[in-house]
Amino acid sequence: MNNIKKNRWKDQAFKFWGIFCTLLGLVLLAIFIGSIIVDGVQRIDWDFLTSLPSRKADRAGIYTALMGSVWVLVLTTIIALPVGIAAAIYLEEYAKKNRLSSLLEVNISNLAGVPSIIYGLLGLEIFVRIMQMGASVLAGSFTLALLILPIVIVSTREAIKAVPKSIRDASFALGASKWQTVSRQLLPASFGGILTGVILALSRAVGETAPLIVIGALTYVPFAPKSPMDEFSVLPIQIFNWISRPQHGFEVNAAAAIIILLLITFMMNGIAVYFRNKWQRKLK
Amino acid sequence: MKKILMITALGTLMLSCGNNKKEDTNNSIAIDGSSTVYPITEAMAEEYRTEQPDVNITIGVSGTGGGFQKFGRGEVDITNASRPITEEEKAIAAENNIDYLELEVAYDGLAVLVNPENDWVNCITVEELKMIWEPEAQGNITRWNQIRPEWPDEEIHLFGPGVASGTFDYFTEAIVGESGSSRGDFTASEDDNILVQGVAGDKYGLGFFGLAYFEENKDKLKMVAVDGGNGCVKPSVETVSNGTYTPLSRPLFIYVNSSSLQNPMVVDFINFYLDEASDLLDDVGYVPLPEAEYKKQKQNFNEFVERNQGEPAGE
DSSP: OHHHHHHHHHHHHHHHHHHHHHHHHHHHHHHHHHHHHHHHGGGOSHHHHHOOOOSSTTTOOOHHHHHHHHHHHHHHHHHHHHHHHHHHHIIIIIOOSSHHHHHHHHHHHHHHTSOHHHHHHHHIIIIIIISOOOSBHHHHHHHHHHHHHHHHHHHHHHHHHTSOHHHHHHHHHTTOOHHHHIIIIIHHHHHHHHHHHHHHHHHHHHTOOHHHHHHTOOSBOSSOOSSTTSBOOOHHHHHHHHHTSSSTHHHHHHHHHHHHHHHHHHHHHHHHHHHHHHHHHHHO | OHHHHHHHHHHHHHHHTTTOOOSOGGGEEEEEEOTTTHHHHHHHHHHHHHHOTTOEEEEOOOHHHHHHHHHHTTOOSEEEESSOOOHHHHHHHHHTTOOEEEEEEEEEEEEEEEOTTOOSOSEEEHHHHHHHHSGGGTTTOOBGGGTSTTSOSSBOEEEEEOTTSHHHHHHHHHHTSSTTOOOSOSEEESOHHHHHHHHHTOTTEEEEEEHHHHHTTTTTOEEEEEESSSSEEOOOHHHHHTTOSOSSEEEEEEEEEGGGGGSHHHHHHHHHHHHHHHHHHHHHTOBOOOHHHHHHHHHHHHHHHHHHHSSOOOO
């Protein structure tokens, strides 16, 4: 009897410990977002979104940094999406299971763990200097594309794997070639999953600062990029710069810019969730 | 699927046109360098824009060392620096045939700060600071009463800028005597606001950072006067500007590449910089040079322009 009681008590104790652990992360996140919103939300207005950086905190805005971030996001997507998907298709559908392909797989997983500043150094040497792109939006996008490529590849492979075997078999049974099967059955069926992975990877890219600073992204830019070869700044760099300024007004600006950055991330995550749901319904 | 192919094609297309240099160099001025000097140059660029809205001035923050690296490769027109160029950096510039001019644009005072509850330190000598910060102090000087016997028998907690910053270089050179030579067991941060928080929350803390950070946090910190041999002096706009606050006040620089002077906009911008600096520095928390010193810098610059252009600078 005593033993049963003890076990029940342990059971309950673990349950509450689990609840505590779950809430811990949520509460911390809520406190963080709450304090940022309290600090920054009254600073956000149209002027803040459309003004240039300034020495006076109440006149400064994020226009060029925001536009830079949008450019980088779009170009990174254009570069990382086709390369990542093609690599994943190769590894999943074409590659023979031998030493070489397992070596490739291990390396791709390793790449996902390389610190982002290393990608910055790589980008500086290859894209900025050897390929002479300069500290342009394009060089920044290539660097970030490299950074998220492993994530895109891994999530795309998972999405392709999740396509029921019956679909693949049916396609082959009708005499379709491998390419026909991939392009007409597997990709459409897994596209929602692929997009989810890509968008989550992009949410990571939009918050990166270190690799972009290394390749030479600027802090003060008085114009929005007009072409991929233009110089640029991004939101995290502007935030970083404002946080380290002595005048307190800049702290408020940083909080406001963080809210905008969070909004972008949340929106992207929302889109990812939407695609995932749509795709799941389609499969059923 | 067609969409993906198109996107790929587009991506390749962009890759292939990747190596065109900037075509209209005349309307852009590229600046990089120190994060300490950045706010000054940002203010100048912002103000200059009201006069010349078509000139695009871009400023990066690679740090003083990173800025000199790009400057030595001829990648930027102007670099911000919180210390003079080193021999090594000079050699790189010479190797790439880059001639340049150094211009002083402002002073920055490094303040020594303690917690407001600290009622025992009002003035500290350079020797005492050296005793605290030199490399030999690591693990040995850990209590306040080891510095002066009448100070409390409590642990001393040190806060200072990260080792990569020009501020750290300057402080160690002025106090310890050798740039970069310091004890390692102190709380370091590249973000001076973290140091402010550290000292403000620790009764037995002591730290050093830019005067501007004290000005903005007067209620949370207590400033310590420094005795450099001529009595105790507290840093202020006045004592930093007239040179009585030594050795912890330093000049801040910009360096100009001579070949950039072919661009009349660069010449115009630098003249504007030297004319307007004293009015704008207060906004960003730095100390202007004396008026005569700006005149001298301007004269140096105009001579440099004449040497490199063969004609006087257009006003």
